[in-house]
Amino acid sequence: MAGERFSDIVGSPYYMAPEVLRRNYGKEIDIWSTGVILYILICGVPPFWADTEEGIAHTIIEGSIDFERGPWPKVSDEVKDIVRSMLDPNPFTRMSVQEVLEHKWIQNLQLAPNFNLGENVGTRIKQFSLMSKFKKKVLRVVADNLPNEQIDLIIEMFNAMDTDANGHLSFEELRDGLQKIGHSVGEHDGKMLMEAADIDGSGSLSCEEFVIMVVHLKRTGNDEHLTQAFHHFDKNQSGYIDFEELREALLKDDPGSNSEQFIKDIMQDVDKDKDGRISYQEFKAMMLTGMDWKMASHQIFQSIDKCS
Numbered sequence: 001m002a003g004e005r006f007s008d009i010v011g012s013p014y015y016m017a018p019e020v021l022r023r024n025y026g027k028e029i030d031i032w033s034t035g036v037i038l039y040i041l042i043c044g045v046p047p048f049w050a051d052t053e054e055g056i057a058h059t060i061i062e063g064s065i066d067f068e069r070g071p072w073p074k075v076s077d078e079v080k081d082i083v084r085s086m087l088d089p090n091p092f093t094r095m096s097v098q099e100v101l102e103h104k105w106i107q108n109l110q111l112a113p114n115f116n117l118g119e120n121v122g123t124r125i126k127q128f129s130l131m132s133k134f135k136k137k138v139l140r141v142v143a144d145n146l147p148n149e150q151i152d153l154i155i156e157m158f159n160a161m162d163t164d165a166n167g168h169l170s171f172e173e174l175r176d177g178l179q180k181i182g183h184s185v186g187e188h189d190g191k192m193l194m195e196a197a198d199i200d201g202s203g204s205l206s207c208e209e210f211v212i213m214v215v216h217l218k219r220t221g222n223d224e225h226l227t228q229a230f231h232h233f234d235k236n237q238s239g240y241i242d243f244e245e246l247r248e249a250l251l252k253d254d255p256g257s258n259s260e261q262f263i264k265d266i267m268q269d270v271d272k273d274k275d276g277r278i279s280y281q282e283f284k285a286m287m288l289t290g291m292d293w294k295m296a297s298h299q300i301f302q303s304i305d306k307c308s
Contacts, residue, residue: 013056014046018089021057028091031100035086039065042079043072047087063089078105134250134266136212138287141229143215151211158210168204223284230283240277243267 005026017032019025039047047066048059065087066072067080082103088094100106143151161169161177169177171194197205197213205213233241233249241249247263270278270286278286 013053014048016057016060017091018060018063019091021060025091028094031086031094031097032091034100035083038086039083042075042083043069047083061089063087076105078103078108082106134246135287137249138226138229138233139212139215140208141232142225143211145225145228145232146215154211154214155207157214158207168202168206169210170204174205226284226287227280230280233283238277240279241283242277246278 005024008023015033015036017025017029020029036046036048048056050056050059065084067075072080082095082100082105085095085103086100095103157177158169159165160180161173163173163176171191174194194205197209200206200209230241231237233245235245235248236242243263246267247260250263250266267276267278268274270282272282272285273279
């Protein structure tokens with residue numbers, strides 16, 4: 001609705017507009033998030049990055065956009081201008097949808113030169129994707145280790161929301177289902193929750209996606225559940241996840257993939273003390289830092305918690 005304002009902190013940290021952090025925002029945040037996506041597509045990493053969510057928030061508020069890293073020096077001024085204007089920290093001077101569509105770069109896409117931005121962009125995007133894949137594997141292990149009665153309650157909740165009994169939740173079913181359990185979810189919050197939980201990008205939630213979503217919202221910070229998941233990946237029970245164990249976890253479903261360098265990059269990122277292996281504390285820090293699903297409002301969390 002035009003002019004409507006929101007105050008809940010929602011959204012993946014990487015895509016969060018500064019006014020979301022200030023708890024006073026409107027539809028202008030969509031242009032910001034689209035600008036973040038455009039930046040990632042060009043160089044492979046988010047424009048605002050840090051090791052912790054607090055750090056990410058500081059870089060967003062600071063608002064400094066790096067156009068020096070590769071391949072930005074090869075990118076046209078028109079592209080830089082549209083990205084800079086979409087990532088304007090002031091929502092009232094930020095580009096509107098119409099202004100984006102009328103921008104010179106958009107209007108003259110057929111005239112834009114076609115050149116390779118370099119292999120590093122694809123590498124970084126692949127690494128980002130694999131890290132997300134690893135975290136979701138951890139959540140699946142956590143779900144598998146929950147008592148059957150808890151999983152049954154979550155599945156019962158899913159079935160009650162799945163009013164057309166097709167095995168998937170549409171946005172409307174998720175929204176209406178949350179309303180039935182005592183929480184009226186706004187259009188914006190509901191769509192953010194749906195997009196974050198929709199792992200395969202189908203536009204709906206399978207029962208497995210719904211279970212993993214609820215597990216994340218309720219259980220990620222629980223040491224007992226994370227310890228169980230850590231031991232699952234620590235095959236030799238050494239107290240650490242080494243390179244081969246991480247490689248097996250990520251490439252098990254795709255044994256022909258030549259992604260060992262990506263695994264090394266993830267190991268390098270998670271292994272904070274640089275001893276060539278992942279300790280439990282490093283594993284836990286990975287799971288609690290920058291998770292894509294830390295976008296559910298406190299109210300949504302409370303509604304799910306009451307029903308399971």
